[in-house]
Amino acid sequence: MLKKTKNVNLVLMLFVITIFQLICLFTLISKSADEHKSGIILTFGIYILVEYIYFIGTRLVLKRTSFEVELIAFMLTSIGLSITASVYPDKAIKQLIAVLIGIAGFVILQWILRDLKRVTVLRIPAAVIAVGLLAFTLVFARFTNGAKNWIYIGGISIQPSEIVKAIFIFVGAATLEKLQSNKSLTKYILFAFTCVGCLFLMYDFGTALIFFFTFVVISFMRSGDIRTLLLVCTVALMGGLLILLFKPYVANRFASYGHVWEYFDSSGYQQTRTMIYSASGGLFGVGLGNGELRDIFAATEDLVFGVVCEEFGMIMAGAILLSYVALLIYSIRHSKYARSSYYAIASCAAASLLLFQAALNVFGVNDLLPMTGVTLPFISRGGSSIISCWLLIAFIKAVDRGTYRYGGVRQ
Amino acid sequence: MENFEYIMRYILCILAIAVIVNCVWSLIRLRPTKKVYAVLVNMANDEQHPITCYETSVGRSKSCDVVFTNSTVSRSHAVVALRKDGFYVFDTESKTGVHINGEKIEKSAKLNDGDVIAFGTAIMKFHMGSEADNDISHKKEKKILRPRLVNIVDGVEFMLDGDYITIGREVGSNIEISAPYISRKQAEVLFYKGKWCIKNFGSVVHTTVNGEPIESITVLNDGDVIKMGDFAFLYEED
Numbered sequence: 056m057l058k059k060t061k062n063v064n065l066v067l068m069l070f071v072i073t074i075f076q077l078i079c080l081f082t083l084i085s086k087s088a089d090e091h092k093s094g095i096i097l098t099f100g101i102y103i104l105v106e107y108i109y110f111i112g113t114r115l116v117l118k119r120t121s122f123e124v125e126l127i128a129f130m131l132t133s134i135g136l137s138i139t140a141s142v143y144p145d146k147a148i149k150q151l152i153a154v155l156i157g158i159a160g161f162v163i164l165q166w167i168l169r170d171l172k173r174v175t176v177l178r179i180p181a182a183v184i185a186v187g188l189l190a191f192t193l194v195f196a197r198f199t200n201g202a203k204n205w206i207y208i209g210g211i212s213i214q215p216s217e218i219v220k221a222i223f224i225f226v227g228a229a230t231l232e233k234l235q236s237n238k239s240l241t242k243y244i245l246f247a248f249t250c251v252g253c254l255f256l257m258y259d260f261g262t263a264l265i266f267f268f269t270f271v272v273i274s275f276m277r278s279g280d281i282r283t284l285l286l287v288c289t290v291a292l293m294g295g296l297l298i299l300l301f302k303p304y305v306a307n308r309f310a311s312y313g314h315v316w317e318y319f320d321s322s323g324y325q326q327t328r329t330m331i332y333s334a335s336g337g338l339f340g341v342g343l344g345n346g347e348l349r350d351i352f353a354a355t356e357d358l359v360f361g362v363v364c365e366e367f368g369m370i371m372a373g374a375i376l377l378s379y380v381a382l383l384i385y386s387i388r389h390s391k392y393a394r395s396s397y398y399a400i401a402s403c404a405a406a407s408l409l410l411f412q413a414a415l416n417v418f419g420v421n422d423l424l425p426m427t428g429v430t431l432p433f434i435s436r437g438g439s440s441i442i443s444c445w446l447l448i449a450f451i452k453a454v455d456r457g458t459y460r461y462g463g464v465r466q
Numbered sequence: 467m468e469n470f471e472y473i474m475r476y477i478l479c480i481l482a483i484a485v486i487v488n489c490v491w492s493l494i495r496l497r498p499t500k501k502v503y504a505v506l507v508n509m510a511n512d513e514q515h516p517i518t519c520y521e522t523s524v525g526r527s528k529s530c531d532v533v534f535t536n537s538t539v540s541r542s543h544a545v546v547a548l549r550k551d552g553f554y555v556f557d558t559e560s561k562t563g564v565h566i567n568g569e570k571i572e573k574s575a576k577l578n579d580g581d582v583i584a585f586g587t588a589i590m591k592f593h594m595g596s597e598a599d600n601d602i603s604h605k606k607e608k609k610i611l612r613p614r615l616v617n618i619v620d621g622v623e624f625m626l627d628g629d630y631i632t633i634g635r636e637v638g639s640n641i642e643i644s645a646p647y648i649s650r651k652q653a654e655v656l657f658y659k660g661k662w663c664i665k666n667f668g669s670v671v672h673t674t675v676n677g678e679p680i681e682s683i684t685v686l687n688d689g690d691v692i693k694m695g696d697f698a699f700l701y702e703e704d
Contacts, residue, residue: 063492068485075481078474123489123497130485170550232556232574235542279513342475369478374486381490392498394520395547456498456520459550 081136091144115305131433153438157445164449185222188215189253221446227273228401261427312425331360340368355436404453406446492600509589538586553577562586565660587657613697
C-alpha cells in the first residue's frame, strides 16, 4: 500500500495568491498613468474573480480535492499578467482575454478528455485540423521577426502553431489497446513530420524543435522502440545539417551563438542586456516596474525570464523553473496510476513540452543555446502562447485519477 | 512609497515561493493509493491476478501485466480496461481470439462479474471489485471448470491442459494406447474456438463420439463418450 500525502490547503493557497495579486495590482496602479489604471484594475479584478469561480466550482460541484496543477498555472499566469500590465498597461486587457480563453479551453479540453471514446472519434479530425492550420499559415501568414507564423485577422494576430501543439499531443497519445493492436508508428511519424516540415518552411525553427522533441517523447512512450527513434533522430539531424548547408541564411541566424559578447551592440544586444539585468536584480529583484530590461524589444516575450530575474529576483525565477520540472515529475509518477495510457502519454508529453520550451527560452537568452524566439510558458506575453499553455495543463491534469469520477468504480 | 516598494519586493517573493514550493512539494510527494479494481482467476491453477491498473495488458510477452506461457496466447493478446461505464476486454489482434462465456468477441466486449474469459486456451474468471476476495475464498472449495478425459475401464483421468492432446499408438502420444488396430495418431483433442473438440485421424478404427463417427472437428460436451475400438473415454467438465 503506497503512502498517501495530503493535498495542499486550497483556501490558504488561494488567499496567498490573492494577496500576491493585490500587491501587484497596487504597485502597478501606483506606477501607471491615469488612463491605464482602470484597465489594470479591470484586468486583475476579472482574473481574480474567474480564479475563485473556477476553484469554488470544481471544489463544490465536481468535488475535486487536488488543485496543485491549477494553483501553479494560476500563479504563473499572475506573474505573467503582472509583467505585461507593467510593461504594456494598454495591452493588459487583451492578455486577460487570451487568459480567459485559455482557461475556457482548459475546462473544455478536460471535458473532452473525460470520455476516451470521444477522444478516439476526435483524433482524426483533430489531425486534419492541425495540418490544415499549418498549411493555412504557410500560405497566408506574414513574415514577422524572421518567421512566417503569424495570421492577422481584424487586428488580432494569431500564431496557429501554438494551438497545434495541443492538437499534436491530442493526436499522438493512445490507449493501451490501440498501442497493442497497432505497434506501427508510421502514421504518427508521417503526421509529425508533416507538422515539423510546415514549421521549417515557416522558418519557425524554435517551434519545429519543440514539436520534434514532443514527437520523440510520444513515440518513445508509445513504442519503447529505441532503434526507430534513433533512426528518426539521425535522419532529422542530417536534414537539419543539409538545410544549414544549402540555406546559409538560416545558419546566419545563429551566427552570434556562443559568443554574444562579441556582438554586444548588434545581434547579441538582447541576450547581453538580459544577462546583465538578470544579475542586477539579485535574489529579490528591484521591484515590479523598476527594471531596465523592460525597455528592450521583446522584453515581455523572448526576454521575459530576464525581466522576472530583474524585477522579481532570482529566487522567484528559480521557483518558476522548478514549477515546470515539478509538473514533469508529477506526470511521470502519476502515469503509472492514470486511468489510461492515453492520459499517461499525453501528460508526459505536455509536461516535457513545457519544460523543453522553458529550457529553450532560458538557455537561449543566456547564450547556452541559440536563441530560438520561443516563449516562456505562462509568463510571456502572447495570446496564442497562454492559450496553448492552458490547453497543455489540461493534459497534465487528466493524468490525476481524481480528476474524473467513473461510475463503475467504488470510491 | 519607496519603503513600501522595498518591503513589497520581499513579500511578493515570499508569497510566490510559498505557493509554488508548497504546490511543487505536494505534486512530487503525492501518490495515489493502489486499489484492486478486479481480479482475474486462472481456472487451471487458481492463480489470482489482481487488476490494480485501469488498463491491464494480457499476453505472452514479459512486458504484459498478466503473463501467460501458453503458446495459444499471443504476445499481446488482450487488454482489460476499466472505462467510464465499467470493465471492457479488448482483443488486440490476437491469433486465437478472446472468448467470453464461450462466445468469441469482435473487438471489444463489456465484462460482468463472474464472466469466464478465454485467452486462447488460458481460461480466466473475472471478479469485480472488493467482493472478488470473498467470492474467491468462498468458492475455493467448489470445483472449477477442469476438462478431462476419463478412461471408463480403469477411471484414470487425463487432464486437458495446453493446446491439444494426442491419442494414438505412437510412443510420445499424450494418451498412448498399445493396440495394433489403433493408428499411430488415432485422434486429437484440441481447444478450438473457445471449446474443446476432437478430430479423428484413425484409418483402421474410426473414432466415435456417443456412437457417431467423427466427420470433421466435433465439439465435445460434458458427458460425451469417445470410443476407439475397445477403448472408451468419458469427457467431463465440472
